[in-house]
Amino acid sequence: MKNTIWLITLLFFQLSYGISLQEIIKTAKENSPLIKQKKIEVQIQKSESRAANAKRFGQVDTFATFTRYEDKRILYPISPPVNIHNLVGAQNQFIIGMSYNLPLFTGFELERKVEISKISEKIKEIEYTLTLQQLIFNIKSIYFQIRYSVQ
Numbered sequence: 001m002k003n004t005i006w007l008i009t010l011l012f013f014q015l016s017y018g019i020s021l022q023e024i025i026k027t028a029k030e031n032s033p034l035i036k037q038k039k040i041e042v043q044i045q046k047s048e049s050r051a052a053n054a055k056r057f058g059q060v061d062t063f064a065t066f067t068r069y070e071d072k073r074i075l076y077p078i079s080p081p082v083n084i085h086n087l088v089g090a091q092n093q094f095i096i097g098m099s100y101n102l103p104l105f106t107g108f109e110l111e112r113k114v115e116i117s118k119i120s121e122k123i124k125e126i127e128y129t130l131t132l133q134q135l136i137f138n139i140k141s142i143y144f145q146i147r148y149s150v151q
Contacts, residue, residue, distance in 0.1 A: 025139055025140075032135055034131055035135065038127060038132075042121070049120070053117075055110055060099070062097070062099075063099075066094055069090075069091050
């Protein structure tokens with residue numbers, strides 16, 4: 001008997017707990033998977049925009065190779081006159097290099113890609129804001145429907 005009274009009292013206090021509209025909106029912003037998805041889409045588009053902008057500055061490539069021969073070989077071109085006693089061979093061959101590729105003219109393709117990515121970034125930000133406002137609108141409309149249906 002004592003436990004049931006205690007349980008009813010606890011249930012009464014739990015049911016009488018109220019929450020404000022601002023708390024509901026804040027919780028929904030923090031926990032909505034759709035809002036999180038839109039935020040990630042905005043971040044992805046920003047990184048794609050930076051990548052499109054970086055392509056205008058060219059591309060740097062580095063490379064390295066190593067070859068080991070069993071015996072010494074002449075690894076450079078020989079031009080006459082040839083003196084056999086002065087030839088120096090090598091057993092290991094290292095090739096290290098770097099290249100820089102910069103397109104001279106691409107028909108303004110790179111500039112258009114940068115412009116398109118900036119516009120896409122703005123679209124994703126607008127979609128994020130729109131989704132956030134739709135969520136807030138839906139919460140407010142449900143909140144006021146519940147509030148005025150009780151009265």
